[in-house]
Every structure is written in C-alpha cells, then in structure tokens.
Amino acid sequence: MPSELTAGRTVTDVPVAPRFFTLEQRAALGRLGWGTLSVGLFFGIWELLWYLGIADPKLLPPPHIFLGNFADQARFFNTATRWQIGVNPADGPSPYEAVAITIGATSARVFVGLGIAAVLSITIGVLIRYFQFFEKLVLPTLTLLSPVSPIAWLPVAIFIFGIGNKPAVFMVVIALFFHMVLSTISQIDNVNRNLINVARTMGASKRQIYWRVIIPAILPQLLIVLRLNLFGAWMVVLVAESTGVGFGLGQVIMLARNTFNPSLVFFTIAVIGLLGFLSDWALRVIQRRALYWVPETAGVLRGL
C-alpha cells in the first residue's frame, strides 16, 4: 500500500501538512475537532454508564448498540410502501434506500415549508406596511392568531389536507408565518430613515423605495429569524408526520414508540440531530452568500 501511494514521487513532493490549510480551513478543522470531542464525551459518559450497569440497555441503549446495527434499524424505515395496498413489500426500496427516502422526504417538507413561509410572510408583511387599508383589514386577525401554538393547527392541517406532504408543509408554514409577518413589519419600521430619505431625495417612488431600499434592508434580519425558527420547523414536521400524515422520520419515531424499540428511537434522534445541524449550517452558508454585505459579529464577542 504505502509504495503504491508514493509511487512516482520524489520525497520533496510529499506535502507538508500545515501549509496545505488556509487559516479559515484550520479554523473549520478546529471546530470539527471540538464538535467531535463534545459528542464523543457525551457518548463516552453514556457508554460508561452502560458499562457500569447504571444505564439499562433495554431502555437507554448506548450508542454502540443503536448505531451498531445500521441494517437492522434501516428495516424499520421501509414505510414508504408499507401502507400502499397491492404493493409487495419485497418490491419496495432496499433498507438503505428507504432511510434515504425517509430523510429526504422529511427534509424536503421542512425546506419547502420554510421557503413558502418566507415568501408568503415577507409579502404579507410588506403589503401591510404598503397599503394602510390592508393593514387595518388583516393585522388584527394576524395578531390575534400569532400566539396560538402551531400544534393547535394540527387537526386543521388534517381536516384541510388529509394525509401526505401537504399537511406537514402546512404545519411548517403555520409555525413560522405569524411570527415572520410581525417580524417583517417591525423590521420595516426599523429601516434606517436616512436610507429611505436618500432614495426620496433622488426621486424614488413609493414602489421603488420598497423594492430598492426596504426589502434589501430587512432581508438580513429576516434570514436570521428564519434560521432561529428552523428547529421549530423540524419539530412540527415530526409532530405532523407522527400523526400519520405519511412516511417520514416522525412516523419512524411513532413506530418505535408503539413497538417499544428504544434503539430505533435513539437512532432516529441521532439522524434528526444530524439533519438539524446540517440544515442550520446550510442556511448559514446561504446567509453568507446571499447577504455578503452583513458583517460577521461573532468575532467581537469571542474577543471578550
């Protein structure tokens, strides 16, 4: 093996590791290292408790058990075709594919919901500030409905949309919508007046002020609101799925509960945790790309 890797190379070709990484990459590696250490410590304590006989493996199976037998856990993800009449379960996707399909389905519901919620609530929020009659007509109802917990909307989702993707997406939209509309309005009210006045002195129409000044000015804060609500979106999707709106990670958790399978519960929790983390990271990347002009402030706090 080693001779194969270095074949055709002189000794000087061998790269020196530190020069290979930029400062930024090194910071990322550092974060990865700390992340691994943090999770490793958590799992280590758990394993220790199991080893000492304090954690009952039937109720709190340690990571090496619930992560150990992937194929065994994956079996339970085969919910994609189970409930469809006239389909032979053997024709369904393989367990690994089933895991991928389940994860994909749940993530897609989260992100489609986020997208719809963002577009819808920004539009409504802007219209409320743009047209006074619209504000008078709509805002009282929105304010009244905003404190209602999204879970309370679950029956409504099922009445209206039955089962499938739609009620789960609806739940995500509902969970974010009211909060984001109100947030949009308050962001609009907080736009730097000078920016608006500059546009006005240059002859901007009301429409141009909204499109060219107000909307770009409020986007950064709204993306942060969206990110803060991401975990909430994951939560309501799981709830929606667990009540039988179709297949998905919530469905698997429910299955695990009903069949008393702690390993499956923890396996699914691990998957959900990882997905939540990855989607937050994805939104952060989008935030940095789309909102290139917003300075990063985290460094300031780190200096304290």
Next chain:
Amino acid sequence: MASKPIQPFSRQEAVVCRGIAKTWAEGTPRAHEALRDIDLDIQPGEFVVLLGPSGCGKSTLLYLIAGLEARSRGEIWSFDDAVTSPSPDRSLIFQETSLFPWLSVWQNVAFGLSLRGDPLEERRRAAEAALARVGLAEAMEKRPDELSGGMRQRVAVARALTMRPKVLLMDEPFAALDVQTRAKMQDFLLDVWRDSGASVLFVTHSIDEAVALADRVVVFTARPGRIKSIIPVDLPRPRDPFAPESESLRRRLMEELRSEVDRAFAEQEALVGA
C-alpha cells in the same frame, strides 16, 4: 427679527425661506417647537454655513428645505418651484453614513440614475466620472464597509453630484471625521462646489469649519431656532486659518454663539431636572 416684514424675492434665488416654523408632533402633548420665524435667502452658487448649538433645529431646517418633512408655517421656494416634496434638484448629505450597504460603491453613486431607468452603460460611466471627481475612481467595485469614514462621505458627495443638484444640503457631513481628514475634506468640498456651480447650505456646530468654508455664516439661537445674525465672510480662498482676519472672525462667531450655547445647556438641564 420676528416682526420683519416679508421681503420680496425675484425667484432667481437658489433657496428662499419666508416665515418658516416647525413644531414637531404639533397638536399633541409631545409638541416640540424646533424652528420659529426663519427668513433666509441663498443665492445661486453661494456657500452658506448654518452655525448653532446642538439641538437648535439646524437639521430640521435642512429637512424642510429638502422637502422631506412638512413645515408648520411659512413658504419655501427653490428657483421657480414651491418646495412641497423632495426633488433631485436638492440633494441632502447626512452626518452618518447613508450608503446602501448591499450595493457596491459605483452602484451607490448611480442609484439615482437607476431609479430613472438610465441604461447600465450610462450609469457606469456617470458613476466613474463622479467617483473620479472625488478621487475614488479606484473604489468602483468596493463595498461601503470596506471604506474609511472619509471615503464614505466622499462617495455620498459623488452620489449627490450625479443628480446634478442645484442646491447641496449638507448636515454636519464631516463631524465624525478626525481633524486632518476633515481639513482635507473641506478643501475637496470647495473644489467640488466651485466646479459644480451649485449652492451649498452647510450645517455645522464647528466655528473653525464655518470660517474655513462660508461665504456667509448664519448663526442660530438656541431652540426654538431663530436666526440670530448673518455674518458675511469676505476672506479670499484658499483661506489661512491662522491669518488675523480668520482669528477675528472666529472670535466674533464665538461671542455670537456663547450665550446661545449657555441657553441650550440651561434648557437641557431644566429638561432633566438638574
């Protein structure tokens, strides 16, 4: 001064203010009188400095002349037009940065042109010319937060100039800059003013700045702001800040201001119950 008869004007003046008054939140319990009985004429191409203690209503007057806020009483004319709303003929430059952070420097400068729908090529060329005039041709593609405070204010000036305003209203534009940068910016502003031909109404609370820039200095009283005196400055440019004439002008302005600053202080102390 309050009982001065209304004087005729030819409508060739760059700005004419007659009997201007402004009370913020008028008719509410929070009503707050900012300006009273302002009569002021500004000739085309003239450089007028408004000097007064902070809080006396200088910014308020600029906002009224820009047409950004409604006045409580009085009339404002600019050349042939009664001022009722903002116009590209009257550009306002703010004390704090007012560049759009999401646009590049040249897009900021060309913002007004893009509102009019000018084609991209033209906008770029106009922005390039304006930026060259303020010595920032290199910074076209930069973002505002990559610039220093002085550079940002120069971009703001370039942005105002692309609209070819007849009146340039400036609200303490250099107040946040250090002394050396500020002196440079004053020289630069005088250059720009000379070749643009616009009238400038420049607000400051700095006597040195007034001495360096003004054709006329308008001294305000403490709030509610009224015009206390108008002092013509006949010193040739470029001005030597240490010349005896500059020195005596500075002393005169200081005397005019002192009692007003004392009054402004007394009022502020009364407000907080000291």
